[in-house]
Amino acid sequence: MPSDPALSARGASIGYRDRAVIDGLDLNVPRGAFTALIGPNGSGKSTLLRALARLQSLSSGQILLDGRALATIGPREAARRVGILFQGASAPEGMTVSELVQEGRYPHRSLFGRWNRADEAACARALRLTKLEALADRPLDTLSGGQRQRAFVAMVLAQETGILLLDEPTTYLDLPHQLDILELAGALVREEGTTVVAAIHDINQAARYAAHLIVLKDGAVVTAGPPDAIVTPALIEEVFAVKAMVVPSPVDGRPLILPLTRAEREDS
Amino acid sequence: MSTLASRRLVLLGLAVALCVSAAWSLTVGTIALPLQTIVAAIIDFDGSREHLIAATVRFPRLLAGLIAGSAFAVAGAIMQAVTNNPLASPGILGINAGAALAIVVALSVVDGGAAGVYVWCAFAGAAAAAIVVYAVGSAGRGGATPLKLALAGAILSAFVGSLTTAILIFDTASLDVVRVWSIGSVEGRSLATIMAIAPYGLVGLAGALLLRGQIATLSLGPEIAAQLGQNLAVWRLAAAAIVVLLAGGAVALTGPIGFVGLFVPHAARLIVGTDYRWIIPASALGGAFVVVFCDALLRAVLPDRDVPVGIAMALIGAPFFIHLARSRTARRPL
Numbered sequence: 001m002p003s004d005p006a007l008s009a010r011g012a013s014i015g016y017r018d019r020a021v022i023d024g025l026d027l028n029v030p031r032g033a034f035t036a037l038i039g040p041n042g043s044g045k046s047t048l049l050r051a052l053a054r055l056q057s058l059s060s061g062q063i064l065l066d067g068r069a070l071a072t073i074g075p076r077e078a079a080r081r082v083g084i085l086f087q088g089a090s091a092p093e094g095m096t097v098s099e100l101v102q103e104g105r106y107p108h109r110s111l112f113g114r115w116n117r118a119d120e121a122a123c124a125r126a127l128r129l130t131k132l133e134a135l136a137d138r139p140l141d142t143l144s145g146g147q148r149q150r151a152f153v154a155m156v157l158a159q160e161t162g163i164l165l166l167d168e169p170t171t172y173l174d175l176p177h178q179l180d181i182l183e184l185a186g187a188l189v190r191e192e193g194t195t196v197v198a199a200i201h202d203i204n205q206a207a208r209y210a211a212h213l214i215v216l217k218d219g220a221v222v223t224a225g226p227p228d229a230i231v232t233p234a235l236i237e238e239v240f241a242v243k244a245m246v247v248p249s250p251v252d253g254r255p256l257i258l259p260l261t262r263a264e265r266e267d268s
Numbered sequence: 269m270s271t272l273a274s275r276r277l278v279l280l281g282l283a284v285a286l287c288v289s290a291a292w293s294l295t296v297g298t299i300a301l302p303l304q305t306i307v308a309a310i311i312d313f314d315g316s317r318e319h320l321i322a323a324t325v326r327f328p329r330l331l332a333g334l335i336a337g338s339a340f341a342v343a344g345a346i347m348q349a350v351t352n353n354p355l356a357s358p359g360i361l362g363i364n365a366g367a368a369l370a371i372v373v374a375l376s377v378v379d380g381g382a383a384g385v386y387v388w389c390a391f392a393g394a395a396a397a398a399i400v401v402y403a404v405g406s407a408g409r410g411g412a413t414p415l416k417l418a419l420a421g422a423i424l425s426a427f428v429g430s431l432t433t434a435i436l437i438f439d440t441a442s443l444d445v446v447r448v449w450s451i452g453s454v455e456g457r458s459l460a461t462i463m464a465i466a467p468y469g470l471v472g473l474a475g476a477l478l479l480r481g482q483i484a485t486l487s488l489g490p491e492i493a494a495q496l497g498q499n500l501a502v503w504r505l506a507a508a509a510i511v512v513l514l515a516g517g518a519v520a521l522t523g524p525i526g527f528v529g530l531f532v533p534h535a536a537r538l539i540v541g542t543d544y545r546w547i548i549p550a551s552a553l554g555g556a557f558v559v560v561f562c563d564a565l566l567r568a569v570l571p572d573r574d575v576p577v578g579i580a581m582a583l584i585g586a587p588f589f590i591h592l593a594r595s596r597t598a599r600r601p602l
Contacts (some may be wrong), residue, residue: 075499091489095542
């Protein structure tokens with residue numbers, strides 16, 4: 001664990017009414033690395049990501065951004081430093097890809113916001129990285145699900161934040177589009193030193209792309225660390241209540257999870 | 269042609285159409301005045317009957333139409349942006365009815381007060397109606413959905429409208445003054461009245477144009493606006509204040525001209541796209557054009573009867589509202 005995490009939580013609790021979704025959670029997000037957040041549905045992944053983006057207030061504890069309490073940072077400054085992609089985001093009917101991407105410049109613009117060269121360059125880069133240049137003038141509602149997801153990724157990239165939070169970026173996408181998004185996130189980490197935190201359902205994909213895993217269950221961190229150090233059959237059973245075999249992947253040696261069938265479970 | 273150039277061309281075309289219909293509106297009426305007489309009345313006023321008509325009847329009428337048309341249309345555009353609601357407008361959501369009731373109450377309590385006083389009553393009435401409709405429309409499950417807000421607005425409009433009528437029935441003195449006004453008319457405004465109210469409308473329009481970028485970001489919906497770092501509470505409040513200034517001021521000036529605030533922003537969206545940085549100026553020009561043109565057309569077709577322009581707007585707007593509600597509900601529940 002690097003000594004200066006990009007984001008960290010200290011005793012963070014979040015509750016809706018009387019139910020605690022996140023309860024006294026501590027975590028560190030390593031700077032310039034790909035972190036995957038895994039855990040069953042309802043474990044608090046989305047809520048945690050919202051809190052890390054300053055979109056969800058804590059009932060107690062705090063979130064630190066570069067060591068500074070996130071709550072003391074204004075919304076615009078926070079949006080210049082942390083970008084978030086929601087699952088199932090939607091935009092007004094008829095809006096084009098480039099119009100959506102240009103909105104990503106909001107936190108960088110002054111009150112009456114004149115458009116400048118830096119804005120232009122950031123949008124061009126976002127469209128290039130997401131391979132959307134040819135679709136820039138198309139209305140979002142004429143695109144496929146994967147293209148639309150890339151358009152929202154492009155909007156977040158136009159924010160030019162050092163930290164990128166992705167809430168289940170691959171859900172509802174077919175395999176090639178899932179890999180597109182994960183490859184893009186990986187490239188941003190390698191080439192630009194971006195800090196990525198992605199909630200990912202598929203544990204094998206998470207272990208394959210992320211250098212650091214944070215495992216969440218019932219609003220608390222079960223364990224965190226490099227995939228090959230923490231992913232074990234015992235962990236999978238504890239967190240997901242699934243019996244599985246864990247083998248090193250023949251491609252890169254990272255852990256590969258093979259859930260057992262009922263017959264195999266009864267055999268063992 | 270680039271999108272930017274074509275959008276500029278649309279605004280230019282609207283400005284030209286507005287100037288032409290403004291000039292035409294000065295010439296038509298009970299007595300037709302040729303354009304030369306109008307020009308002469310401006311540059312070389314000689315006190316003749318024609319010049320007096322131009323200066324005291326036609327010009328005030330044109331100014332009232334320009335300001336109210338712009339104000340209602342821009343107020344509607346802002347409301348549609350901020351509530352993400354295609355059915356929103358100052359008429360549908362009861363803002364106009366609230367402002368109208370406040371003015372009628374003021375008129376029946378203090379007879380013959382200055383227009384500068386009534387306009388503040390209109391602001392108070394508009395703001396109170398906005399708060400009530402939002403509170404009622406967002407109660408219960410699912411929050412402030414478009415249809416619930418429209419229903420709350422319709423209920424408030426009906427209730428407040430009956431109160432307004434009741435006051436008018438018992439107070440026959442103000443009935444005649446207010447009867448024509450309550451449907452929305454640009455007729456018979458004195459220049460003094462317009463000068464007392466116009467500044468508020470112009471401040472509202474200037475605010476809407478200056479903040480059109482913020483309004484455009486609000487129109488992306490609360491989720492995206494918040495993730496981009498927009499301070500929702502601050503900008504929603506600023507937008508609401510502008511709507512109250514525009515709709516309240518326009519109601520004080522011409523009475524509640526309905527539907528301009530609904531269909532002009534939609535027409536603007538069809539022409540310039542979904543970006544409110546363009547919809548707002550297009551609505552300002554388009555709203556002024558529609559009201560001034562329709563008022564002139566009514567006078568040209570029916571020179572002997574002064575038909576309030578609000579009636580013409582209702583004839584155009586009501587079928588449009590039905591179409592909009594039907595096509596939207598067919599695609600997804602409101």
